Amino acid sequence: MRWDGISEFVYVAEYESFTRAAKELGISTAQVSRQISALEKRLNIKLLYRTTRKVSLSEEGRVFYQHCRGVLDGLDAAEQAVSNLQSKPQGRIKLTAPVTYGEQQIVPLLNDFMVQYPDIEVTAFLSNQKIDLVEGGYDLAIRIGKLSDSMMMAKKLSRRTNFVCATPAYLSQHGMPRALKDLGQHNCLLGTRDHWHFVQKGQEKNLQVTGTVQYNSGHGLVDAALKSLGIVQLPDYYVQKYLASGELVSILDSYREPEESIWAIYPHNRHLSPKIRLLVDYLAAHLA
Structure with a gap:
């Protein structure tokens, strides 16, 4: 009986919805509600706050969720270890x-991955918007920079560096330019x-800049820089080969912001x- 309601509680906590949890578990919403109510009664703790629009965890619920998630993960791992044989x-x-x-970076590696594992199929949607993985039915997302979603697992894949450069x-x-004010x-x-990102005297600094070109295309900005139209700030994967060839020169290196993680x-x-x-x-192995 100690397992009763655990899966239902974890799924409601992750989907923030009794209806969605019931659908994922293949049971009725009423059954999910009954199991969680029984679990709260047995523990004598309020785990979830319910309104007509939202389900959220209580403080005790958050603690209980973290432990329950680990228990279910361990059970899944045991089952997978056997089936993987x-x-x-x-x-x-x-x-x-x-x-x-x-x-x-990602799509070419996906293609190599499917060559190596021909029974795998991949659907990739490329977007600069933060997509809700659970709502969209996604298994995985690649994100750059600081992470904010504590309900997700994360693994660092690589890092990127922004360069300021010109011909x-x-x-x-x-x-x-020798100092930021020179820009x-x-x-x-x-x-x-x-605005561009820098570090000055150990502090992050966003500096507003102006110019005659504004594109929502990194490739377009690289082309403009290569044609000596101005100075550009872009991640390494846009400019690395041009820095190596000498076509572009890195400047203001002492103000360069720290590397960003790719997750x-x-x-x-x-x-x-x-x-x-x-x-x-x-x-992780190929991007490192």
Whole structure:
């Protein structure tokens, strides 16, 4: 009886919905509600706050959820360990990733992964929007930078660095900026935002910049920089080969912000799937 209501409680906590939890578990909403009510009565603790619009965890519920999630994960791991002895990775994986990083780094690795594991199928949706994985039925997402969703599992895959750079010809004609304030005298090639990120005296700094170009395309900005139209700030995967060839020169290096982490995140209730774990490990090995 100590297991009664545990799965129902964990699924409601993760989906924030009795109806969605019932659908995932293949039982009725009424049964989910009865099991959780019985669990709360047995524990003599209020685990969930229910309104007509929202379900949320109480403080005690959050503590109980973390422990229950670990118990269910351990049970899943035991079952998978046995089944993996007689099976090979197969089935569909649905994931999302940022557009450019996905095109340049993730999609080619997905193709290599499917060559190696031909029974795996992949659906990838590239978007710069933060997609709700649970609502969209995604197994996995690639995210860059700081993470905010504590209800997800995460594994670091790699890191990226932003470079400020320009061509030698541009710098020869317009001068080399030595400090951040010097950027006000230069044509800055803008992306979707009008500010760039730096670190000054140990503090993060967002500096507003201006220029004659604004594209929502990293490739377009690289092309503009290569044609000496101005100075650009972009991640390493856009400019690395041009820095190596000398076509672009990195500037203001002492103000460069710290590297950003690149993560694979996935819902708790899917993270032990062999195919997901295999793909995440594959991406980590090849992106590192």
